[in-house]
Amino acid sequence: MTTPAVRCDDLAVGYGRHAVVTGVDLVLLPGQWLAVVGTNGSGKSTFLRTVAGLLPAVRGGVSVFGGDPGVRGASIAYLAQSHSAGFLLPLRSRDVVRMGRWPLRGLVGRLGPDDDAAVDAAMDALGISDLAEQPLGALSGGQCQRVHLAQALARAADLLLLDEPTSGLDAASRERYLSVMDSERARGACVVSATHDVREAARADLVLLVAERVIACGPPGDVLTPRALADAFGVVLSGDTGGLAVLDPHHEHDHDHGPGHSHTH
Amino acid sequence: MGVLTDPFVQNAFMQRALIAGILVAIATGVVGTLMVLRGMAFLGDALAHGVLPGIAAALLIGIPSFLGALVGAAVMIGGVSAVTRRTRLSSDVAIGLLFVGMLALGVVIVSRSSEFAGSLTDILFGEVLGVGWMAILWQAVVAVVVVVLAYVLQRPFLLMAMDPDQARVAGYRVGVLEAVLLSMIALTVVVSFSVVGTLLVFGMLLAPAGTAALLVRRVGAMMIIAVLIGAFSAYAGLLLSWYLDFAAGASIVLVSIGIFFVVLVAQAFVPSRQPHPEHA
Numbered sequence: 001m002t003t004p005a006v007r008c009d010d011l012a013v014g015y016g017r018h019a020v021v022t023g024v025d026l027v028l029l030p031g032q033w034l035a036v037v038g039t040n041g042s043g044k045s046t047f048l049r050t051v052a053g054l055l056p057a058v059r060g061g062v063s064v065f066g067g068d069p070g071v072r073g074a075s076i077a078y079l080a081q082s083h084s085a086g087f088l089l090p091l092r093s094r095d096v097v098r099m100g101r102w103p104l105r106g107l108v109g110r111l112g113p114d115d116d117a118a119v120d121a122a123m124d125a126l127g128i129s130d131l132a133e134q135p136l137g138a139l140s141g142g143q144c145q146r147v148h149l150a151q152a153l154a155r156a157a158d159l160l161l162l163d164e165p166t167s168g169l170d171a172a173s174r175e176r177y178l179s180v181m182d183s184e185r186a187r188g189a190c191v192v193s194a195t196h197d198v199r200e201a202a203r204a205d206l207v208l209l210v211a212e213r214v215i216a217c218g219p220p221g222d223v224l225t226p227r228a229l230a231d232a233f234g235v236v237l238s239g240d241t242g243g244l245a246v247l248d249p250h251h252e253h254d255h256d257h258g259p260g261h262s263h264t265h
Numbered sequence: 266m267g268v269l270t271d272p273f274v275q276n277a278f279m280q281r282a283l284i285a286g287i288l289v290a291i292a293t294g295v296v297g298t299l300m301v302l303r304g305m306a307f308l309g310d311a312l313a314h315g316v317l318p319g320i321a322a323a324l325l326i327g328i329p330s331f332l333g334a335l336v337g338a339a340v341m342i343g344g345v346s347a348v349t350r351r352t353r354l355s356s357d358v359a360i361g362l363l364f365v366g367m368l369a370l371g372v373v374i375v376s377r378s379s380e381f382a383g384s385l386t387d388i389l390f391g392e393v394l395g396v397g398w399m400a401i402l403w404q405a406v407v408a409v410v411v412v413v414l415a416y417v418l419q420r421p422f423l424l425m426a427m428d429p430d431q432a433r434v435a436g437y438r439v440g441v442l443e444a445v446l447l448s449m450i451a452l453t454v455v456v457s458f459s460v461v462g463t464l465l466v467f468g469m470l471l472a473p474a475g476t477a478a479l480l481v482r483r484v485g486a487m488m489i490i491a492v493l494i495g496a497f498s499a500y501a502g503l504l505l506s507w508y509l510d511f512a513a514g515a516s517i518v519l520v521s522i523g524i525f526f527v528v529l530v531a532q533a534f535v536p537s538r539q540p541h542p543e544h545a
Contacts, residue, residue, distance in 0.1 A: 052434050070433075078434040087427050088302055090482045099427075102420045103435040135482070161434075 003066045005030050005159050005190035006051055011060035013043060013050040019058045020046045023214050028206060030158065033181060033191040035204035035220075038232055042211045044194035045081055048161050051192060052078050064159065075103065077157035081164050081194075083148050090135035093147045097123055100154035115154075122153035125180050127173065142168040153180065160184060162193040166200060178203055196233075198224055272507040278394055279503060282460075285396045286499025286517060288404035289460045289469060292453040294491035295415045297474035298484065299446060302426040306471055307357055308345065308447075311364035313454050313467045315341030317371030320388050320458070325374060330388075331403060331455050338451035341367060391462035391514030393503070400459050407456045411449050415488065418442060423484055460499075461514040468518035469495060476525040479532060494524055 006028040014020040021043035028034050036044045049055045050062060053070020062069055064076070077100065100122070101115040123129045126146040136144060145168045152160055166174050181203065184191055193200070201207050207223040209215040211232045216223040273279045300309045319337025323330045341363055348359035375385045387395075415422070421442050424432035433439045450470075457466045477490035502517030 049430075052430075054430055054433060076434055078431060080428060080430055083428070088478055089484065089487065092482075099420075099424065102424070103437075107417050107420060 002029060004028055004063070005032070005065060006034070006192065007061075007063045009061040011050070011062050012058040013046045013055065014058045015046070015055070017058060021210050021213060022059070024060070024208065024217070025214075026206065026208065026217055028190055028192070030190050031185050031188050032206060033185055033193070033204040034206045034208060035201035036192065036194045036208045036210060037196060037198065037201045037224075038194075038210040039196060042232070044210060045163050047208070047210070048078075048163050048192060048194050052076060052161050075155060075157040076159045076161060077152040077155040079148055079152045079160075079162040079165055081167075083144065087136070090137050092132065093128065093134050093136055093139065094119065094123070094132040096136055096147050097150045097154050100151035103155065118154045118156055119150075122150040125153065125176065125183070126150050127176055140168075142170060142173060145169060146173060149177070153184070156189075158189060160189060160191045160193075162191065164195060165193055166195065166197055174200070198229065269504065272504065279507065281396050281398070281401060282393045282503055282513065283500060285393060285401050285404055285460050286503065287496045288401065288408045289457045290473070290495025290499055291408040291492050292404070292411045293457060293466070293469040294473050294477075294493075294495045295411050295488050296449050296453045297470040298477065298488045298491050299415065299422055299426075300450060300470060301474040301478060302423070302484065302487075303446070304426075305450075307360055309450050309454075309470050310467045311345070311360040311367075312338055312341055312447075312450055313458075313463050313470070314364050314371075315367040316451075316454055316458060317388060317463050318367050318374055319371075320463070321371045321374040321385075324384060325378065330459075334455040334458065335451070337367065338455060342447050342451065387462070388458065389462045389464045390512060391458065391460050391465060393460045393513045393517070394506075396459055400456070404456045404460075407452045411453060414445065414449055418445065419484065422446065461518055465514050465518040468522055469498075472518070472521040472525045473498065476521075476528050479525075479528050494521060498524065 004027045006026070008024045008026050011024040012019040012022040013024070024047065026034070036047055038044050046055065050057055051064060051069055053064070053068070053076075097119050098111060098115070101111050101118060105111055105115070120129070123132060126149055128143065128146045128150060131139060131143055131147070136147060139147065145165075149162070149165055152162065166177055169177060178200070181191060181193075185205075191204075193204070195201055202220045202224060204220055206218065207220045208217045209223050209228055209232050215231045216225075216228045273283055297309075300306055316334040316337040319333035319335070319340070320330045321333070322336075323333025344363045345356060345359045348354060348362070349356045352359075371388075372385070375388075421432055421435075421437040421439075424435060424437065425439060425442060429439050432442075453470070454463070454466055457469060460466075461469055473491040473494040474487065476494050477487040480490055481487050498521035499517050501520045503513055505511050505516040505520070506513035
């Protein structure tokens with residue numbers, strides 16, 4: 001059997017001893033996409049950071065390609081939720097994407113034609129080829145997000161950890177992103193993305209629905225039910241196309257949880 | 266033309282001062298660029314002052330002053346990381362406490378002994394006109410070490426300046442690299458104090474690198490421009506000191522800071538040089 005890309009056994013993630021999400025059990029194989037769905041503050045980022053090896057697990061087990069997270073057996077690309085806009089020098093977009101190739105070339109190895117091809121392909125796939133010469137600081141939020149996403153893609157990593165990759169993206173860019181996810185999986189890469197976009201999650205192989213605990217975990221068809229989504233987000237609108245839409249989560253929606261409301265696991 | 270070269274051609278001590286000034290410009294230009302990019306200017310300041318009690322104690326017990334300075338720098342770095350790790354105070358509080366504490370300790374040590382009254386000025390403001398070949402040798406060694414490390418570690422250093430998490434996930438050992446960068450700053454401060462003094466070395470770390478950041482958009486170019494500005498400042502400062510009888514170390518630092526403000530003002534009148542696609 002192939003080594004799972006990510007494996008969690010009764011994993012609790014959080015900060016120090018404080019667990020934000022407990023009881024995560026899942027096995028993710030190469031070529032699979034896991035969407036972690038939840039509101040802001042639900043623990044999505046904490047989970048991603050734990051898998052990235054940036055945070056130690058609070059309890060339980062987590063392994064990445066059979067090893068501890070943070071121990072480099074396989075290549076990992078990580079897209080953080082926020083990007084420091086405050087870098088002093090006005091780096092060009094293309095140079096930022098090229099940084100994604102650095103880990104493949106050691107400390108001083110020059111980037112070659114392969115690297116240029118990977119950088120071009122990543123920028124092309126996200127529709128930012130024409131921004132290549134622009135300094136990062138001159139870009140809009142959505143353009144900047146695509147540059148960082150392209151950096152993660154250019155890495156050609158075995159595991160992509162993407163924290164809210166579609167934030168700030170317009171509809172056309174989202175479509176590009178979704179087709180990029182298909183091609184990444186097709187080449188055997190494993191993707192873990194954090195999102196509150198249910199439509200995006202519906203495209204994944206596995207969905208982990210969290211709200212400071214695991215509400216449900218499994219294939220999208222089993223997990224993205226009105227009941228489970230109501231648990232995670234508070235309010236669900238069902239559309240006539242059979243799709244589900246979730247209102248942006250806010251505490252004013254809390255009255256939708258009746259006192260006798262039962263949680264599904 | 267002779268006016269600009271004679272002081273150096275005719276006086277061996279001026280030659281040594283210029284060589285020392287250029288070597289210090291190389292180390293401070295490179296390390297200063299990394300500090301400015303990483304946003305750790307205040308820590309560099311603290312280090313520069315933290316070496317004072319080490320130097321004073323070394324003079325008192327008669328060991329080479331750079332050894333004392335090295336110990337002072339190590340205590341400073343260790344103290345800052347201990348305070349930030351064990352308390353919830355942010356690093357600027359820790360740095361501020363240790364920086365003033367070390368400065369005061371240095372003055373106390375020097376004041377214990379009356380024959381050191383003159384040395385305190387030398388330590389604080391430098392004695393570049395009295396710099397010897399031994400000091401120049403150490404400055405050359407550190408300049409080479411710093412340039413080599415900055416070249417070899419350019420990628421992780423740049424990633425760390427942008428986003429330390431990203432650098433960590435990319436597989437770089439951020440903790441180790443952080444220590445290397447601190448050591449580079451410490452070494453630079455330790456070999457530079459004889460030229461511009463512990464109080465003024467901070468100016469040489471910041472002003473040339475800060476000026477370069479206004480002018481270029483690539484890290485390598487920023488380092489080269491910073492070194493050139495620093496070297497020119499050393500030359501011009503020494504000339505000023507020769508003809509106008511100014512304190513040499515302070516003149517060097519004043520020139521470099523003057524260049525920063527001249528560039529800043531000039532850019533206000535030439536807006537086209539500001540961020541736009543063509544790269545340096």
